[in-house]
Amino acid sequence: KQEVTQIPAALSVPEGENLVLNCSFTDSAIYNLQWFRQDPGKGLTSLLLIQSSQREQTSGRLNASLDKSSGRSTLYIAASQPGDSATYLCAAPLGGSEKLVFGKGTKLTVNP
Amino acid sequence: DAGVTQSPTHLIKTRGQQVTLRCSPKSGHDTVSWYQQALGQGPQFIFQYYEEEERQRGNFPDRFSGHQFPNYSSELNVNALLLGDSALYLCASSQPVRALNEQFFGPGTRLTVL
Numbered sequence: 001k002q003e004v005t006q007i008p009a010a011l012s013v014p015e016g017e018n019l020v021l022n023c024s025f026t027d028s029a030i031y032n033l034q035w036f037r038q039d040p041g042k043g044l045t046s047l048l049l050i051q052s053s054q055r056e057q058t059s060g061r062l063n064a065s066l067d068k069s070s071g072r073s074t075l076y077i078a079a080s081q082p083g084d085s086a087t088y089l090c091a092a093p094l095g096g097s098e099k100l101v102f103g104k105g106t107k108l109t110v111n112p
Numbered sequence: 113d114a115g116v117t118q119s120p121t122h123l124i125k126t127r128g129q130q131v132t133l134r135c136s137p138k139s140g141h142d143t144v145s146w147y148q149q150a151l152g153q154g155p156q157f158i159f160q161y162y163e164e165e166e167r168q169r170g171n172f173p174d175r176f177s178g179h180q181f182p183n184y185s186s187e188l189n190v191n192a193l194l195l196g197d198s199a200l201y202l203c204a205s206s207q208p209v210r211a212l213n214e215q216f217f218g219p220g221t222r223l224t225v226l
Contacts, residue, residue, distance in 0.1 A: 031213070032213060034214065034215065043217045044155070046216055046217070049214045089155075098213055099157040099168050100215060101157070
């Protein structure tokens with residue numbers, strides 16, 4: 001079964017801390033991976049998309065890496081702020097399909 | 113650019129009823145996908161439409177059906193609603209360029225089945 005797993009399910013950190021969110025997937029042949037942010041009751045905001053030919057992608061304080069051989073991706077958030085509090089989801093098109101398979105997300109709380 | 117839009121925002125129905133949700137894709141996008149997100153879970157793929165045809169389908173019963181119009185907008189129809197259909201329904205649009213396939217999501221429609 002093609003799966004995406006995110007660890008931890010929840011994370012609480014003090015403001016200013018650097019943190020890493022983890023995502024693992026079962027298909028080493030993926031052609032891209034996306035990280036999303038979701039605020040409570042809202043839709044998904046695309047943060048970063050990493051193509052299979054890339055190893056990293058950066059946007060502001062966010063940096064995402066992709067290691068297809070180990071089936072892992074990480075989202076690094078530098079100097080976290082209370083406004084970063086949200087659920088972060090990773091998703092990839094597994095099994096040669098275009099449909100995205102999502103993890104359950106990591107709920108991040110940044111405390112002032 | 114208005115991004116992906118969905119209507120309505122919220123909807124309350126009773127068991128057995130039918131519902132239609134609507135989605136307009138991001139400008140320049142011609143592929144629309146629908147996802148169901150239960151509380152505390154990641155979104156689950158329902159189906160994808162391209163050139164007015166259902167191109168892929170996830171593990172959802174035939175009660176879930178859809179349509180894509182010539183202007184690329186799309187509808188999701190759910191018949192014979194069950195309590196378990198209560199969820200956030202998300203629409204995503206993309207361009208069918210395999211190497212990118214970046215999907216952009218709308219704000220969702222919250223469906224409550226009583």
